[in-house]
Amino acid sequence: MSKSTVSRVLDGRRNSGSPHAQRVRQAASELGYQRNIFASGMRRGETNTIGLIVPRLTDTTMAVLYEEISKACQAEHKLAIVATSENSIQAVEQAVDTLLERRVDGLILTTDQAEDPTVAKLRKLGVPHVCALRTEGLSDAALGDxxxxxxxxxxxxxxxxxxxxxxxxxxxxxxxxxxxxxxxxxxxxxxxxxxxxxxxxxxxxxxxxxxxxxxxxxxxxxxxxxxxxxxxxxxxxxxxxxxxxxxxxxxxxxxxxxxxxxxxxxxxxxxxxxxxPFDEIARNCLELLREQVAGAGDTHTRVSEPELVVRDTTQRYR
Missing domain, CATH: 3.40.50.2300 (Response regulator)
Structure with missing residues (x-):
């Protein structure tokens, strides 16, 4: 059986119930096979889309980050697609799978729960991804200090x-x-x-x-x-x-x-x-993704410097 036929069976493009297809699925199950959706997408070419996963867009911080990532993507003739998770590990995993099915060229995540297996899975599969604003400490990250x-x-x-x-x-x-x-x-x-x-x-x-x-x-x-x-x-x-x-x-x-x-x-x-500087953090996210696609092996963290802005809600203690 050819590689292309095996691929079609395993990625669902061939839903045949033939004995050959059943043997392929059984062998894949016994071997613990997990389909690398990103690699599959790369074989079909880049889509110029970047996936962003945030807890919620009612959080203005995340909305501002999305806007800046969208601007940075537009400057590179790319499209940013956003999904929300409500800080649910299961929702993050589902969002990742859905975005990868749409063959995004990379992922930006703002979730870093200690028990969340999603980022570890992305590293294992070799999917370009960056943590933004928050980090689990192992993946590339674009952060504020x-x-x-x-x-x-x-x-x-x-x-x-x-x-x-x-x-x-x-x-x-x-x-x-x-x-x-x-x-x-x-x-x-x-x-x-x-x-x-x-x-x-x-x-x-x-x-x-x-x-x-x-x-x-x-x-x-x-x-x-x-x-x-x-x-x-x-x-x-x-x-x-x-x-x-x-x-x-x-x-x-x-x-x-x-x-x-x-x-x-x-x-x-x-x-x-x-x-x-959300604009700088957004640019850093895209640069880190580009470096991963280009095959950079080391993990990098880019930290942007904050600035105090004094307005009217603080005054000297009396």
């Missing part, structure tokens, strides 16, 4: 005289949240101030969860004069809870966000935040 960004945000609040600073963070499985917690702690350590773990809260990166966690802090009568929120969306949720409890920003509580999404400067009190 989360430790430095959080350090800048927290140091800004410390320099204003605040000593009790709440942290509204993302989930512990996200490398970005871990990095921002590390930067928050580093700034405290360098200032000689002990971190109070009771002021630290984790969220699922949604505005509603930030509002809820800030509400818990307030209900517990925690004493703090400032808050570092690990994204601008989390800052919006935290500010909503503060104002709902009769606290003024920044008069009662100073707040710093992260990412500098477009909305940040247009809030009723423009948000102090940390700006991330």
């Amino acid at each position: 989360d430790v430095q960004g959080a350090y800048l945000a927290t140091s800004h609040l410390l320099e204003l005289g605040h000593r009790r600073i709440a942290l509204i963070n993302g989930p512990g499985f996200a490398s970005s949240a871990r990095g921002r917690r590390a930067g928050y702690c580093q700034a405290h350590e360098e200032a000689g101030i002990e971190v109070d773990a009771s002021l630290m809260r984790e969220t699922d990166f949604t505005t509603a969860s930030a509002e809820h966690q800030m509400g818990n802090l307030l209900e517990g009568q925690a004493s703090f004069s400032a808050c570092f929120a690990a994204t601008d969306n989390l800052a919006v949720g935290a500010i909503s809870a503060l104002r709902g409890a009769g606290r003024s920003v920044p008069q009662d509580v100073s707040v710093v966000g992260y990412n500098d999404i477009p909305l940040a400067r247009y809030l009723s009190a423009p948000l102090s935040t940390v700006r991330i």
